[in-house]
Amino acid sequence: MRGAALIVLAWNQWPLTRRCLDSLLASELDSAQVIVVDNGSEDETHDALASYADRIRCVRLPENLGFVRGMNAGIASARPDDDVVLLNNDLVFDQRDWLNRLRDAAYSSPDIGIVGCRLLGTEPDDHLIHSGGFIEPDRLWGQQTESGRSERDVSQYVRTRRVQGIAFAVAYLRRDCIDRIGVLDEAFHSYYEDTDYCLRAADAGIATVVAGNVTLRHEQHGSTRDDGGFREGLRAQSRATFAARWQERLRDNYRGTVLWQGMSRFPHAQSQLLRTLLCRLDARGLRMAFAPTGSEFFDAQDFRLDLAAQRLLPAAPAVALVSASDALLVPNGRYKVGLIFGEWERFPPSWAQRLTCFDRLLVPDEFQRNALQASGVKVPINVLALGVERDYLHPGVPTLRHPDGACVFLAIVEDWTRDAPDVLVAAFNRAFSADEPVELVLHIRPGPEAATIAANLVPHVSAAGARVRVFADWGFPAYQRGQLIAAADVYVSARRGGGWDPVVGEALACGRPVVAPAFGSQEKLVGEFGCPVASTRSEDPRHPGCTWAEPDPESLRAQMRAVFDRREELARAGRESADAFAAAHDLDVTADRLVTLLAEGGTLETARPQPVSHQPIDRTTDVSSDVSSDVLSDPDANTAAGQIVVLGMHRSGTSSVAGLLAVLGAWPGPAADLLRGPDNPKGHFEHGELHMACLRRLRSAGGDWKQLPSLAQPAVVDQFRREAGVVLDTLETQRPWFIKEPRLCLLAHELLPLLTRPVFVHVTRDPREIGESLARRNGISRELAFALWERYTIDAFAASIGQARIIVGYAELLSDPLATANRLYNELTGFGVAGLTAPNDAYVDRWVDPALQHARVDAGSEESLSTELRALHEAIQNRSILAEREPRQLSFASARVIAHHATTRV
Secondary structure, three states: OOOEEEEEEEOOOHHHHHHHHHHHHOOOOOOEEEEEEEEOOOOOHHHHHHHHOOOOEEEEEOOOOHHHHHHHHHHHHOOOOOEEEEEEOOEEOOOOOHHHHHHHHHOOOOOEEEEEEEEEOOOOOOEEEEOOEEOOOOOOOOEOOOOOOOEEOOOOOOOEEEEOEOOOOEEEEOHHHHHHHOOOOOOOOOOOHHHHHHHHHHHOOOEEEEEEEEEEEEOOOHHHOOOOOHHHHHHHHHHHHHHHHHHHHHHHOOOOEEEEEEOOOOOHHHHHHHHHHHHHHHHOOOEEEEEEOOOOOOOOOOHHHHHHHHOOOOOOOOEEEEEOOOOOOOOOOOEEEEEOOOOOOOOOHHHHHHHHHOOEEEEOOHHHHHHHHHOOOOOOEEEOOOOEOOOOOOOOOOOOOOOOOOEEEEEEEOOHHHHOHHHHHHHHHHHOOOOOOEEEEEEEOOOOOHHHHHHHHHHHHHHHHHHEEEEOOOOOOHHHHHHHHHHOOEEEOOOOOOOOOHHHHHHHHOOOOEEEEOOHHHHHHHHHHOEEEOEEEEEOOOOOOOEEEEEOHHHHHHHHHHHHHOHHHHHHHHHHHHHHHHHHOEHHHHHHHHHHHHHOOOOOOOOOOOOOOOOOOOOOOOOOOOOOOOOOOOOOOOOOOOEEEEEOOOOOOHHHHHHHHHHHOOEOOOHHHEOOEOOEOOOOOOEHHHHHHHHHHHHHOOOOOOOOOOOOOHHHHHHHHHHHHHHHHHHOOOOOEEEEOOOHHHHHHHHHHHOOOOEEEEEEOOHHHHHHHHHHHHOOOHHHHHHHHHHHHHHHHHHOOOOEEEEEEHHHHHHOHHHHHHHHHHHHHHOOOOOOOOOOHHHHHHHOOHHHOOOOOOOOOOOOOOHHHHHHHHHHHOOHHHHOOOOOOOOHHHHHHHHHHHOOOO
């Protein structure tokens, strides 16, 4: 069974190493071996490690060979099939399940080969010092976060996400990744070797991700403190090596320069888009530059924005992207694109006239497009749906709540006339009595009107009393806005304007109810997900002839009252739906769409073709000539390890195929451990302990084989993996072996970290026959049977993507047992499974009994399958599903049936 080699590199600084090992060994190290590489230490490290001899392996090097050679020595000493985890000795492992969560991320997709995690500075420092980063070709200053900012920990980046590179202070390397591209390049002594490795992996189609649910402490440069400039010398040397190999490559990845013209601070909506999208566009191959349209200071901690502002521009940038509230800017680029939205149903005539200089306009929704067209704008207009930053806005954002438990309504005020805070305060006063536990917080955003707004609010707030609080002259970094939203219970707005209000989507992503007028760009969101406030049309006094909304005071009062009365119910519903909302309104999707729209002008170069995604079966070592390594890959890397996993839905014929594997010489385990049942007197060939482990796994998550549970807690997955691992260890004594259990269709992906070059045998059968058989045996409806078949089948094939896999059709087995047995034998041996016996005609005929087929469907049956099920069945029949590199999605109809059945009893 696969394990993991945890390689800790130590050089002097024994107190650091001791702290690291003590916390490491106290964590959950399932199937892991700790290897400490003593990199020529001259202090007490060598002698002190002797006290850990029963818990670790020690590799002692005669001198300090540097980070790269030291880690390579550790990799060379690992068991050949183990995954490898590289670890600095200045880490503190205060999350017990860190290793299993890295494993989960590593095997969540077949093309992932490298996994990092979130790293915080040493306590009490709460800065996020690493969350997966990037390197740009201008300066080759690798950044430790995708934002390029120095940020405090606000639970950002807690999802598993793909990144350009990670710091190898913590790096989980899947064995098939090492087999494919080799070990660390010894052209580097220390520094830049991690980015080099991630870029080499990307060239081979191997993805790098960060497991956001793992957070460790890292005392950076702990082992090289007080080195008299030694570290900086190493960095300069490695930077030169890296530049010679990668700098031009990184420059060539850019498709052209895009000049973003606007303000990064005011007004809020446009400036927020600039800050959040600029870095994403740069990561997608657009060389982003920034030209402010007014005076503003730059934050040196915001590397992305600072770099974009300092970049030298060509005479005519490929694209000019203008975002401004008054459309007064003159675009500077060969292809001129404006990101525009206004507050009214018809734009002012002066705006419409100025917009004629653009080649294309982008708006967030149909309301804005209709407003532009109603104003006579003839420029082509595209809708660019604007998403939310899921990595900063979610229900888990840490924050402070009201100390007395009062229900807090939060309003954001930037413009007195548009945001109508006086109307909001008056409605709030009518909605709640003085003794109710409720408060209204008005945050006046810093800006040109902030002082005027604060002064105008004084009489309204004074009349309201202490239940209304005003925060003025109070600024904070934009990335912390989720904490402000999450500190409240409800986001409320009396906004008259129809412009894009980013806080509506952000509040929904944080799981907070929204009370706002269903008008303009927010109409769809508020109408579908929030509590809409009725409104009438009125004229903006500052723009005669331009209409916007006038919120109905009574409707606003009633909605605030209703939300307060149902606050617990709405809070629970908001938390439960927040992730799904954010996934459906993801800012990364916005960025992908924006790149496509900017490229339609024809001024950007064609995107470079991407390498074919790596699959675990592609294990051939592909070490380029400029990579020095003394470590060779496993010469048998392309052969299967004699581990066979049989996957198939209940009643699909898995027992017949499992018995056939036993006839061929594959071992299912001791006979005494195998299950038998009256419906299959020849035996199920299911290991009893594995069967019970699967039952417990589904039950612990609140379901069973036909009442499918929702996602399981990590501890439940870990326990299942441990129990299954015990069974696999017993089977390892005799290869080739196989496991078979219908529930493994749902759970096989959780076993991937335990398997070494497995072969998956998919047993398939006409879903109509399965539906008939389940109806007879279990009394369930065909509708549910079809939905379960789809879910089991999709999950099974998703788990085996990128692995060696075979399809055995039950109908084929019954119609021609010997030919099917020979084909199965040939395919298994073709994948390198050794120790099998060629099929024996007489024995195969005796084993496969067509009389055991309990349900048959005539090939010409009129009974129909849905379009989705028919397509899935046809892909299995013609074997095209084996070429698919992305998992299929469960149809909406089946998902609905399964979800309904999970809450009812048969």
